[in-house]
Amino acid sequence: MVKRIVRVSIFVLTIVCLVACTDAASGGEGADNDPGNETKELIVATGADPTTLDGRKTWSGPGYSMNAHMMEPLVFREIVDNKVNIVGVLAEEFENMDDLNWKFTLREGVTFHNGVPLTSEAVKFTLETILDPELNSPLAQWISDIDEITTDGELIVNIKTKTPTRGLLSGLTQIPIIEPSAVEELGEEFNIKPVGTGPYKIVEYKANSSVELERYDDYWGEAGVSERIKFLIMPENAVRLAALQSGDVHIAENISADKVEEVESDPNLDLYVTETLRVNLLVINFDNPWMEKKEFREALSMAIDRELIVNNILGGNTIPASSASPPGTIGFHDGLPVYEYDIEKAKKLLAEMDYDGSPIKMGAPSGRYAMDRQVNEAIAGMLEDAGINVELETLEFSSFLPKTDERYYDIYYIGLADLTINPPLHWGSYYHSKNSQGGYTNPEVDNLMDQAVETIDDEEAIVLFKELQEIFYEDKPTLPLYYEPHMVGVRKDVQDFLPRLDEYIIVRDAYVEP
């Protein structure tokens, strides 16, 4: 008994002491954090912590959105009439000199948030450190084709690629330029205090809590409208929506499809829905003898009612897929019809090939994409209706992904984003025999893809891309289902919010009506 009481007292005492210390430490911060409405501040709720804001390493949707306010790439996607183009940002001009050489001329008079002017050396430093294995950056895959970066004076950067490649510009859209001397000065701290050239600069990043930005007054272009932007990290979907409804936040990303009606019927809220550059599809594992048969894949595809999924589960917020590429990207084939749905034909095909009811293992992540679990339960049901013996497993993404890699599933669901609007990059791991996830092999596809990567001229490349999409449509190495919808809830008093195909939330022009 005595021992217990002693144990208890120590525990309680320790906690009291620690709390007392922390209270003193964090005492001041409550004051400016009143959850009321401030006209000068725009508050955005995002679903995940960015984990790092060093633009050379950031690898998550929320991180991209935050960084897009603080840092700028040489070139970036501009979305006009639902078409994605690449335009210069920090690069005023860019030129393709020959098959391997590119010349970028930087904008004059651009300064980083610490006052240092933007020079070609900063660009070289950013790219080279990303490529350096020491930094371990996942972004290296966007620009792995770069062979050499040279500078010519303050404002000219020359980039030489290893092979003739059309991917360079696309890759560079994902690479924000950062300030070298700040990296040196801040060391690890650069992960939470990045220095870029964007219209907003970092105030504070509190891990798993918030990221606060403040307008950068010496910005080279048109200044941001709000004085401050604050991102709050709220992982729970329902809570994010609740915070929007109560007015704690002005914008909330990733509204789940089953809450669409609730948002639409709320007089204080607007819902912005866009299709994205992400194709959600089923990947076929060619190791399975049934899956390997084209008729079987056709039967699977015909058994799936894509319209029904889109209208009933996703609330009609997107469109059924007709191609392995998302609309808006370079070379998107708009001439292909939506994949056919005909359950009777599917049954007939299965009967003709004497399908013996062997189990088909199907896998899907839960909580990674909009309504992913529900969609896959519906698909499994549809396949069952056609007479296919499906065993569905839904797992949390971090447990699901390794299983796809060891080819555990005969068919699995995933969403592939063509963020760099360079189809070979997001097709590579699924259709090219060199590293196809499902084991799909087609020499014709390999040949066309290799050719497409090296074709720099858009018109020529588009012909190849379209041909490839036709083959994918016919051959069905994957079964595209629909394009991931992105739903953003916005309060009515927020002006000039623009949703984007690339799922970024960029609010530099948005503001709260005073």
Place this chain on the structure above:
Amino acid sequence: MAKFIFKRLLQSIIVLIGASAIAFILLRIIPGDPVMLMLSENATDEEINQMREQMGLNLPIWQQYIDYVKQMIVFDFGHSISRGLPSMQLILNHLPATLLLVFWAMVMAIVIAIPLGMFAAVKKNSFSDYIVSILALLGQSVPSYWLGMMLILLLAVHFGILPTSGYGHWSHIILPAFTLAIYQLALIARLMRSSTLDVLNLDYVRTARAKGLPEIVVIFKHVFKNALIPTITMIGLQTGQLLGGAIITEFIFSWPGLGFLTVQSIQAQDYPMIQSLVIVSAIVFIVINLLVDIIYAVVDRRIIVDS
């Protein structure tokens, strides 16, 4: 005495090594690794393997473990893979939020539960006793996940008197602390009720009443103190539980504490981060037990002799 403490310290180190080894091995047994999650959908096998090599994840487990122990000896607990910062720094950043939450949850539970339990005991078998008992039963069985959501919808969205979630202002702590406290609150109330009832039946209480003391003095002077002892023990034990229970509550209320950090590190399979979290929790428990043992030994010398 010195020998005794030395011996206990030695034992603690063995426990620590054991805990870190188990965490280390378990993490590597479960399928997948941080690289795969980091590079996600579009990466090729080649890229994945290259990064694994960079991080030393391609080495045999025993070699990775030796490297890890070597670093630990010089107090280098590794950097979080996804955040690039030292894992211990991140833990220290997240610790205050969790302690604050646990502390206020416990305060709420104690302040409400003790009077409630006593009240129920005094009014035994009355209508109010039944109400308290039913509430206590509900409190123990309601899932914190559901309760948290309902509180948000009611108090934050419908009435708009408290913020939905977040951290920094005093008003942010009320909902999560209450959500976290409710189970303990119910537990303590029930315990307090039964221990008060036990004490009420004791001889000295009858004597006190026989002396002609007013009932209120009997309850507060004689019953309260003695009924409190088992409750205090329980409170201590439950505080440890709270630290674990904070995981779900922190996640719902976007509370930037260790629980949130743990969930997120597990999702990203951030090995160094999870290992450090395990080590820190092990250290907390070891330190408490060590202190208890030492103080107990001071109180009762026989323990040293026996050991």
